[in-house]
Amino acid sequence: MNKTLFDKIWDKHVVTKTENGMDVLYIDHHYIHEVTSPQAFATLQERNIPVFRPKQTIATADHNVPTINQHLPIKDKLSALQVNTLTKNCDKHQVELFGLGHEWQGIVHVIGPELGITQPGKTYVCGDSHTSTHGAFGCIAFGIGTSQVGQVLATQCLLQRKPKQMRITIEGDLQKGVTAKDVILYVISELGTGGGTGYFIEYAGSTILDLGMEGRMTVCNMSIEMGARGGMIAPDEKTIAYLKGRVYAPKGTAFTEASNNWLKLASDEQASFDQEHFFEAKDIRPMISYGTNPGMSIGIDQQIPTKNEAESNSNTASFSKSLNYMGWSGGEAILDRPIDYVFIGSCTNARIEDLRIVAEFIEGMFKAENVKVFIVPGSQQVLKSVKEEGLDEIFAAAGFELREPGCSA
Numbered sequence: 001m002n003k004t005l006f007d008k009i010w011d012k013h014v015v016t017k018t019e020n021g022m023d024v025l026y027i028d029h030h031y032i033h034e035v036t037s038p039q040a041f042a043t044l045q046e047r048n049i050p051v052f053r054p055k056q057t058i059a060t061a062d063h064n065v066p067t068i069n070q071h072l073p074i075k076d077k078l079s080a081l082q083v084n085t086l087t088k089n090c091d092k093h094q095v096e097l098f099g100l101g102h103e104w105q106g107i108v109h110v111i112g113p114e115l116g117i118t119q120p121g122k123t124y125v126c127g128d129s130h131t132s133t134h135g136a137f138g139c140i141a142f143g144i145g146t147s148q149v150g151q152v153l154a155t156q157c158l159l160q161r162k163p164k165q166m167r168i169t170i171e172g173d174l175q176k177g178v179t180a181k182d183v184i185l186y187v188i189s190e191l192g193t194g195g196g197t198g199y200f201i202e203y204a205g206s207t208i209l210d211l212g213m214e215g216r217m218t219v220c221n222m223s224i225e226m227g228a229r230g231g232m233i234a235p236d237e238k239t240i241a242y243l244k245g246r247v248y249a250p251k252g253t254a255f256t257e258a259s260n261n262w263l264k265l266a267s268d269e270q271a272s273f274d275q276e277h278f279f280e281a282k283d284i285r286p287m288i289s290y291g292t293n294p295g296m297s298i299g300i301d302q303q304i305p306t307k308n309e310a311e312s313n314s315n316t317a318s319f320s321k322s323l324n325y326m327g328w329s330g331g332e333a334i335l336d337r338p339i340d341y342v343f344i345g346s347c348t349n350a351r352i353e354d355l356r357i358v359a360e361f362i363e364g365m366f367k368a369e370n371v372k373v374f375i376v377p378g379s380q381q382v383l384k385s386v387k388e389e390g391l392d393e394i395f396a397a398a399g400f401e402l403r404e405p406g407c408s409a
Helices: 005-015 038-046 075-091 106-112 129-137 148-156 180-189 204-212 214-228 237-243 251-264 307-312 319-326 352-362 381-388 392-396
Strands: 014-017 023-026 029-032 059-062 096-098 125-126 140-141 158-159 162-172 199-204 230-232 274-282 287-289 296-298 342-346 373-376
Touching: 005 014, 005 023, 005 140, 005 199, 023 342, 023 381, 029 106, 038 075, 038 148, 075 096, 096 125, 106 125, 106 129, 106 214, 106 381, 125 129, 129 214, 129 230, 140 230, 148 158, 162 180, 162 204, 180 214, 180 274, 180 287, 180 296, 199 204, 199 214, 204 230, 214 230, 214 237, 237 251, 307 319, 342 352, 352 381, 381 392
Parallel strands: 029 059, 029 125, 059 096, 125 140, 162 199, 162 274, 199 230, 342 373
Antiparallel strands: 014 023, 023 158, 287 296
16 A cells, blocks of 8 residues: 555554544653643643653753843743743653753754654654744644643643545745745745645655755744645655764664654655645745735745735735735835734754854845844854854854844744
8 A cells, every 4th residue: 555654653652542533652862841741741740740751851941031141030920931931840750851051952943853852753742832843854744722622741641533635736946045934935925825725735746855954944833834734854864864873863873763754754665745836936935924824925026915816816805904914015125114023933943053053144234223132043053063163253243142042023
């Protein structure tokens, strides 16, 4: 029987099937953070249930943390409570924690790959929608709710209905200045923010395979903005090269054996998908969003659609409301309009490769006086690389404020 990449991993992790058609799915690794874990741990405590397999849970503080003065006590009361509660829970249940001040602290979707915890062929969950990022490594990864966080802590399993499958194939070479973020924004603008609802997406084609692992993570990360359950890309030699030597990756002959198995995960040639879409790289421009969701995006040299054009493209009914909120009008261009703030970071684009691109672009220039710029690295390791490579000096000379690792500004 021909199987997709998704089938091969999902089927291998089904513990049992229930009468109502749902599967009990085994979870290899569980990422947790300070925002969605406290309630889950509290539920376990109320029912006197221990964490079933603590060594398969990794914790970090990343969502509601300050990005300046992390060596000082947290001033925000809610943030302090969440971070302190995470620390206490991890200590009580022997869960490994990369808290503030730890050399491996950072955004969960950045540190998982850079430490080699994220590997092909496995299942990963986290109480955060952008867990789909990890699918770039050829694994099943998706976000879960707080009650499900508790379920995984208690059983290392989840009750799930197997989603439908979609393949998005993109072929050709990208134009100059077009990055992975533009690729996924283009796809979302074409399919809409509900285009992936109910599906797990596999990305394929020469354009996707030409991307580095960082670009692939960006694409899979934003599958959620298309309404999908998750996104994934078949592992290849780039995947293996990225993982080799990582802290948690297999070593020696074990790595060679694992690599051989990873390369067998690709979808079979005759595997079928519930839905397929095809795009050409030559059609993708640098993209910019003009509205209140990523589906409302256009090429940077294009005009904002008029209401009639938006309706003909099946855009949301809130089109006019979004434009009013943003202060735009249909038919006008965004290029050359003034901006106020620049934020570079988040789980989509806060890796060292992203910051190298920024540094290369701005070196020798200075920001406009009215613009405030924040750069928030995705992890302590990214911040360390920024300083070792002298990128911090380029940012400072350009008037950019380099902050400490976290998920937002």
